Amino acid sequence: MGSIFSTATVEAERLHTLDLYFIIAASVVLLTVIGATTYFSLKYRHRDHDDHAEPLQTSSNLKLESVLVGIPALMVLAFFFLSFNTTKAVLPPAGDSVPAVRITGHQWWWQASYPGTDVQTANEIHLPIGRHLLIEGTSADVIHDWWVPSFGDKMDVIPGLHNHVWATIKEPGVYEGACNEFCGQQHAWMRIRVVAHTPADYERWLAAAAQPAAEPTDRLAQAGAQVFARAACSSCHQIRGTAAHGQQGPDLTHFGSRETMLAGLLPNNESNLANWLRNPQALKPGAHMPRFIFAPDTIRALTAYLAGLK
Amino acid sequence: MPEPVEALPGLSLDTDQGLLQWISSVDHKQLGIMYLWTALAFMLVGGAEILLIRIQLAVPRNTFLGPEMYNELFTMHGTTMIFFVAMPAIFGFATYLVPLMIGANDMAFPRLNALSLWLTIFGGLLMYFSFLAGGAPNAGWFNYAPLNGYNYSSQPGIDYYCAGLLLGGIGTVSASINLIVTILRYRTAGMALHNMPVFVWMMLVTACLVIAAFPSLNAALAMLLLDRRLHAHFFEVHDGGSALLWQHLFWLFGHPEVYIVILPSFGILSEVFSVYSRKPVFGYVFIVGSGIAIGLLAFGVWVHHMFAVGLGNTANNFFAASSMLIGVPTGVKVFNWLATMRGGSIRFTTSMMFATSFLVEFTIGGLSGIAFAIVPIDLQLTDTYFVVAHLHYVLIGGTLFGLLAGLFYWFPKMSGRMLNERLSNWFFWLFVVGFNVTFMIQHVLGTLGMPRRVYTYPDLPGWGTLNLLSSIGGFLMGAAMLLLVYIIVQALRSGPRAGADPWDAYTLEWTTTSPPPLQNFDRVIPVASVRPFRDFKMPHDADHKEVGKRKGIYGK
Numbered sequence: 019m020g021s022i023f024s025t026a027t028v029e030a031e032r033l034h035t036l037d038l039y040f041i042i043a044a045s046v047v048l049l050t051v052i053g054a055t056t057y058f059s060l061k062y063r064h065r066d067h068d069d070h071a072e073p074l075q076t077s078s079n080l081k082l083e084s085v086l087v088g089i090p091a092l093m094v095l096a097f098f099f100l101s102f103n104t105t106k107a108v109l110p111p112a113g114d115s116v117p118a119v120r121i122t123g124h125q126w127w128w129q130a131s132y133p134g135t136d137v138q139t140a141n142e143i144h145l146p147i148g149r150h151l152l153i154e155g156t157s158a159d160v161i162h163d164w165w166v167p168s169f170g171d172k173m174d175v176i177p178g179l180h181n182h183v184w185a186t187i188k189e190p191g192v193y194e195g196a197c198n199e200f201c202g203q204q205h206a207w208m209r210i211r212v213v214a215h216t217p218a219d220y221e222r223w224l225a226a227a228a229q230p231a232a233e234p235t236d237r238l239a240q241a242g243a244q245v246f247a248r249a250a251c252s253s254c255h256q257i258r259g260t261a262a263h264g265q266q267g268p269d270l271t272h273f274g275s276r277e278t279m280l281a282g283l284l285p286n287n288e289s290n291l292a293n294w295l296r297n298p299q300a301l302k303p304g305a306h307m308p309r310f311i312f313a314p315d316t317i318r319a320l321t322a323y324l325a326g327l328k
Numbered sequence: 329m330p331e332p333v334e335a336l337p338g339l340s341l342d343t344d345q346g347l348l349q350w351i352s353s354v355d356h357k358q359l360g361i362m363y364l365w366t367a368l369a370f371m372l373v374g375g376a377e378i379l380l381i382r383i384q385l386a387v388p389r390n391t392f393l394g395p396e397m398y399n400e401l402f403t404m405h406g407t408t409m410i411f412f413v414a415m416p417a418i419f420g421f422a423t424y425l426v427p428l429m430i431g432a433n434d435m436a437f438p439r440l441n442a443l444s445l446w447l448t449i450f451g452g453l454l455m456y457f458s459f460l461a462g463g464a465p466n467a468g469w470f471n472y473a474p475l476n477g478y479n480y481s482s483q484p485g486i487d488y489y490c491a492g493l494l495l496g497g498i499g500t501v502s503a504s505i506n507l508i509v510t511i512l513r514y515r516t517a518g519m520a521l522h523n524m525p526v527f528v529w530m531m532l533v534t535a536c537l538v539i540a541a542f543p544s545l546n547a548a549l550a551m552l553l554l555d556r557r558l559h560a561h562f563f564e565v566h567d568g569g570s571a572l573l574w575q576h577l578f579w580l581f582g583h584p585e586v587y588i589v590i591l592p593s594f595g596i597l598s599e600v601f602s603v604y605s606r607k608p609v610f611g612y613v614f615i616v617g618s619g620i621a622i623g624l625l626a627f628g629v630w631v632h633h634m635f636a637v638g639l640g641n642t643a644n645n646f647f648a649a650s651s652m653l654i655g656v657p658t659g660v661k662v663f664n665w666l667a668t669m670r671g672g673s674i675r676f677t678t679s680m681m682f683a684t685s686f687l688v689e690f691t692i693g694g695l696s697g698i699a700f701a702i703v704p705i706d707l708q709l710t711d712t713y714f715v716v717a718h719l720h721y722v723l724i725g726g727t728l729f730g731l732l733a734g735l736f737y738w739f740p741k742m743s744g745r746m747l748n749e750r751l752s753n754w755f756f757w758l759f760v761v762g763f764n765v766t767f768m769i770q771h772v773l774g775t776l777g778m779p780r781r782v783y784t785y786p787d788l789p790g791w792g793t794l795n796l797l798s799s800i801g802g803f804l805m806g807a808a809m810l811l812l813v814y815i816i817v818q819a820l821r822s823g824p825r826a827g828a829d830p831w832d833a834y835t836l837e838w839t840t841t842s843p844p845p846l847q848n849f850d851r852v853i854p855v856a857s858v859r860p861f862r863d864f865k866m867p868h869d870a871d872h873k874e875v876g877k878r879k880g881i882y883g884k
Contacts, residue, residue, distance in 0.1 A: 206782035
């Protein structure tokens with residue numbers, strides 16, 4: 019997890035510079051106030067042996083006050099221009115540019131679709147480095163907010179509206195973030211993983227991700243596939259290459275290749291998956307996945323099938 | 329009408345001094361004290377809520393509360409502290425003090441005054457009734473659409489939120505109208521507007537802000553109730569409504585609200601700095617003028633709560649400029665108070681200690697506020713723990729420190745008793761240390777990317793330790809608040825008698841007995857400057873005689 023000071027994008031570097039200017043200016047002001055408060059408190063403290071004469075009754079000084087208005091006004095002006103220029107540089111209007119990825123916020127997971135392909139991922143978003151990427155966002159239900167700290171700006175995703183941020187990622191790696199706008203019961207577990215690839219790597223990933231789901235090979239997984247098709251799973255989830263085309267929940271086409279599940283709540287492994295299928299509300303109370311009363315055999319079969327979707 | 333003699337309501341039904349007499353009272357002093365008790369009671373409730381929350385957040389992946397209860401508690405904590413602690417506290421001080429400070433016998437409309445108080449109390453009780461009625465509101469004190477809609481929050485909590493805040497809001501608006509009329513029509517002879525105490529000035533500005541800002545909230549609440557109960561679709565996107573409309577209406581109220589709760593503290597601090605430094609407040613005209621400027625600018629800054637919603641760079645830059653601008657009059661005040669201390673003879677009572685530490689804590693909150701006015705910095709930090717830190721530095725380090733300075737300053741006047749100064753000092757240190765431990769850390773958590781309003785968090789490096797420290801600080805503040813209650817009750821029972829003017833103060837309320845009689849004054853001394861009581865006590869050095877010599881603007 020990066021902080022706002024670990025800058026993974028060109029945009030974040032620009033913001034970092036502005037942050038530093040602000041921290042310096044704010045520190046100067048704060049130290050001045052702390053210094054003056056401490057100095058005056060010590061120097062003008064009433065002591066018992068003082069005579070009882072009243073101090074000099076000064077009540078105003080137009081010159082001093084004009085200076086005290088003028089200095090903050092100038093600082094404000096300077097920071098307005100810095101703010102204006104930085105905004106213009108890092109957040110230009112999107113215009114007609116095609117986004118690299120379209121993000122849709124859901125209670126409580128992220129859907130990512132990649133324009134020009136059928137590929138959809140959930141919570142783990144793959145992007146190439148070195149390109150000026152447009153990331154577009156909207157919401158399927160309430161307001162969420164997309165933020166990867168080391169990328170810089172955040173973006174509220176709002177039903178009925180399309181927002182955008184830009185990112186020029188510098189290095190391959192995994193960058194984490196989270197939903198920042200309160201969106202209901204499981205706001206805490208709506209985390210983001212961005213996997214940044216070199217351009218060649220990215221093309222390879224995209225080609226692999228565009229493949230339909232792997233056919234289950236062993237008997238157990240085949241039984242799981244049948245359960246998936248027969249039970250209500252397919253009305254909410256999509257698995258490309260099968261008859262499942264639901265759009266309510268995450269696309270599971272290559273579910274087995276994800277590192278985490280439930281929007282960053284747990285590592286993606288068979289035991290967590292089995293627990294989830296057994297009782298979703300125990301792991302993520304409020305999640306919109308219903309509790310199906312599956313037999314233990316069914317859970318084993320479904321787990322084998324889903325874990326094998328790589 | 330019987331005279332109020334004790335500040336603590338007795339439990340007998342004796343109509344002379346008992347509970348019935350308080351409940352039926354239309355005396356501004358009793359109503360003011362009841363406002364303050366209301367604020368204290370809700371403060372203990374809101375404080376208990378946040379301590380439960382801090383237990384939940386003390387370690388990563390905690391399951392102490394669970395998401396549902398957590399969301400209800402943080403919603404109730406915010407709503408309670410703003411609407412049923414800060415507002416009653418402010419209106420308590422104003423209702424008690426404004427007539428006394430302007431030499432009047434009562435407020436302009438005493439019965440309306442009582443109605444305002446009881447609407448506020450019933451609003452709060454109605455909102456809390458939701459716990460028994462199937463679930464408290466759970467969409468945050470800001471209650472964003474469409475999460476506040478029936479589709480996403482079908483429990484009745486949000487209906488209680490609307491009804492409770494509407495009741496309280498009507499009470500607040502009527503109290504404000506009452507204050508404006510009182511201040512403009514009931515001042516004693518000689519108290520021209522430029523002779524009014526700064527506190528009265530700030531309450532005048534605050535009351536004007538209330539009657540301009542609250543209609544926006546009340547309209548939004550009514551619209552939301554229509555949406556939820558009668559299927560109107562103001563905020564329902566899928567029926568053609570707008571999710572952002574709520575935010576515009578809410579923050580058009582909500583940002584002025586920030587100044588509604590800070591301006592009275594600015595007023596209190598101006599009195600406190602002046603009296604304990606033995607000097608007139610420095611730059612009276614600048615202080616009052618900047619208060620008015622803040623009041624006007626307050627209505628042009630609400631979009632800085634919405635920089636991330638995508639209104640575009642033009643709108644964002646406009647509101648960035650206006651938001652930064654408001655830092656100037658705010659900064660002016662801090663420097664004026666410092667200048668008031670300069671050259672004074674400062675007595676560090678508990679009241680003055682809160683005032684002095686306010687200067688530092690509020691500056692921290694003010695500076696982080698400027699950070700949120702700078703659009704690109706806001707787009708990084710909004711909705712993280714950095715905001716939680718910022719708003720508590722403003723609301724506690726600013727508003728509450730001011731209110732506490734006022735409590736320690738005026739308590740002897742209200743009760744006729746002195747507070748125990750040694751215990752009060754303990755309270756001060758415990759509270760200030762606890763406050764900074766709790767919230768300084770949250771700046772760091774925010775820059776590390778911890779979102780606010782999360783019921784739990786993953787075990788990332790540093791997050792657990794910082795949150796644990798923050799929770800420990802919260803419990804220090806909780807212990808301090810219990811000590812405060814003890815100090816108050818102890819003083820009311822057996823504190824030494826205060827006398828009329830224990831601080832050798834400057835304004836009219838100190839010219840009458842402590843506590844004041846029902847009619848407030850036997851005789852109001854002549855007023856010819858901002859410090860009439862000082863002029864009265866030291867006629868040879870009266871402010872209004874000194875115009876040329878002091879370059880002062882007093883007593884024209």
